[in-house]
Amino acid sequence: MGPLKGIRVVEMAGIGPGPFCGMMLADMGAEVLRIDRLGAAALPVDDPVTARGRRSVALDLKHPAGAGTVLQLLEQADILLEGYRPGVMERLGLGPEPCMERNPQLVYGRMTGWGQDGPLAQAAGHDLNYIALSGALHGIGRAGERPVPPLNLVGDYGGGAMMLAFGVVCAVLEARQSGKGQVVDAAMTDGSSLLMSLFHGLKAQGLWSSARGTNLLDGGAPFYDTYPCADGRHISIGALEPQFYRELLERIGLTGVPECAEQMNQKHWPAMRQRFAAVFASRTREEWCELLEGTDVCFAPVLDMDEAPDHSHNRARGTFVHHDGMTQAAPAPRFSRTRPELTTGARRPGEDTEAALADWGVDATTIGELLELGVCRVPTG
Secondary structure (H helix, E strand, C coil), X not given: CCCCCCCEXXXXXXXXXXXXXXXXXXXXXXXXXXXXXXXXXXXXXXXXXXXCCCEEEEECCCCHHHHHHHHHHHCCCCEEEECCCCCHHHHCCCCHHHHHHHCCCCEEEEEECCCCCCCCCCXXXXXXXXXXXXXXXXXXXXXXXXXXXXXXXXXXXXXXXXXXXXXXXHHHHHHHHHCCCEEEEEEHHHHHHHXXXXXXXXXXXXXXXXXXXXXXXXXXXXXXXXXXXXCCCEEEEECCCHHHHHHHHHHXXXXXXXXXXXXXXXXXXXXXXXHHHHHHCCCCHHHHHHHHCCCCCCEEECCCCCCHXXXXXXXXXXXXXXXXXXXXXXXXCCXXXXXXXXXXXXXXXXXXXXXXXXXXXXXXXXXXXXXXXXXXXXXXX
């Protein structure tokens, strides 16, 4: 089992970063119980990959008995995860104060875009908006063109879910020393701002320009970019260090070419790019793989989602697995002793209501009463 074996988590069902954080904790061995809204019990699972590894209970949280059941579950929990707008949990009677009265060591993890306070706290938004405000989005795109949405990786997952997972695990470690839980306020604006730390440092040294697509790591440098090949597929080159750049020139036949002689002379970058583009367009992606893959030129083919699981390196490491009838990424990172393993696949909302409530200390009589009142539900069909 993974390193979080023995940790119990109650996850209030949501979208985006909340489920991804719950998946990360479950992948690492935590027992995560997802609380779905009652109406969801008639629906299929929202995302079959990020819902993996935990059971589901469907509850009517607007009914006092539903909120009371959550409070009872939290007596057994180390962590609560919620991703509602600020104030929603409080209106349900499930804010930090009543929850931590039941369990003083509870770590109360809150995932939002704008944070729990500030002038935008109550506004709707999505990943793209949060990374726009943090300054991250501005730097992603080609020179002279508009910023490009980087999927929802920077806000939802890198700046959101991963920051929340890190935060709640930190707080659990602290609670074991102090005996006191606390609230973890994970905002995607904060997290994506933190991800920009390197670039703030470079800018402070005069080594980074706000002009998009003109810098070393944003596609401005021709030796750190992607190129189309003769077959229309693409390769990536990341030959930043001088020794790697020299090897690149040697292997692609551009050693001694004047336009490529001064790697860091930005005046030569446009001509250098033209040279690189012409060379890389002269062979197929597979031919470039045969010549460059595994060398120190810092090279990799640009693979799509169908190709990546079949690459020899990913196969050797088991980076992808076939689980629950589909290909998906294996848990990461790796541990030498407490090895994470995938357990259950995605469960339908409410699929485990009776069994999970019983396992978490709710007696059979109470479960029967909840079912009779319609406060909890088991999906049918």
